[in-house]
Amino acid sequence: MTVSGDESATVNGDMFQESNGPTDNYAAIAQVDIQRQEPESLRKWREEQKTRLEALDSASKAAEAEWREKAKKELEDWHVHQNEQMEKNKANNRLCPSLARIADKAFYKQPNSDVIGFVASEEAFLAETDGDSPGSEWERVARLCDFNPKTNKQAKDVSRMRSVLISLKQTPLVR
Numbered sequence: 001m002t003v004s005g006d007e008s009a010t011v012n013g014d015m016f017q018e019s020n021g022p023t024d025n026y027a028a029i030a031q032v033d034i035q036r037q038e039p040e041s042l043r044k045w046r047e048e049q050k051t052r053l054e055a056l057d058s059a060s061k062a063a064e065a066e067w068r069e070k071a072k073k074e075l076e077d078w079h080v081h082q083n084e085q086m087e088k089n090k091a092n093n094r095l096c097p098s099l100a101r102i103a104d105k106a107f108y109k110q111p112n113s114d115v116i117g118f119v120a121s122e123e124a125f126l127a128e129t130d131g132d133s134p135g136s137e138w139e140r141v142a143r144l145c146d147f148n149p150k151t152n153k154q155a156k157d158v159s160r161m162r163s164v165l166i167s168l169k170q171t172p173l174v175r
Contacts, residue, residue, distance in 0.1 A: 138165070138168045138169040138172050139169060141165060141168075141169070142165065142166075142169040145162070145165055147165075
């Protein structure tokens with residue numbers, strides 16, 4: 001290699017000052033990007049797809065917000081209903097045990113109260129079953145059933161059976 005006065009050969013510096021392409025380090029990447037630019041139809045499809053997906057996302061977010069509001073309202077209604085039921089049960093439990101305690105104290109002071117109690121409960125049951133007039137059997141069944149459709153959503157669907165019992169209560173079978 002010859003070294004002339006005008007040209008300087010470098011060992012540890014810049015290699016060749018002249019080049020066939022652009023001298024900027026990132027210019028080659030930009031040039032490749034220009035060469036690989038996608039067709040207009042693909043670019044248009046990507047934009048349309050992006051707008052479609054944005055519309056679907058916004059619709060799903062709106063539906064989710066609506067579902068959340070509906071669920072929140074149903075939960076509040078359930079809590080109100082649950083509190084009402086609990087208050088009714090509390091009042092019922094407070095009233096009945098006090099009356100039952102008074103009757104029990106007087107009853108258990110009698111001699112042979114255990115036998116009398118068994119006989120009395122049996123007589124009450126028989127009076128209830130035999131004393132009803134024909135056609136009121138469904139009234140007794142209806143007293144034992146809970147016809148509130150929203151009592152337990154975890155259980156099986158018994159709406160058909162409930163409707164059958166209600167219809168039998170209203171118009172009993174004729175024999």
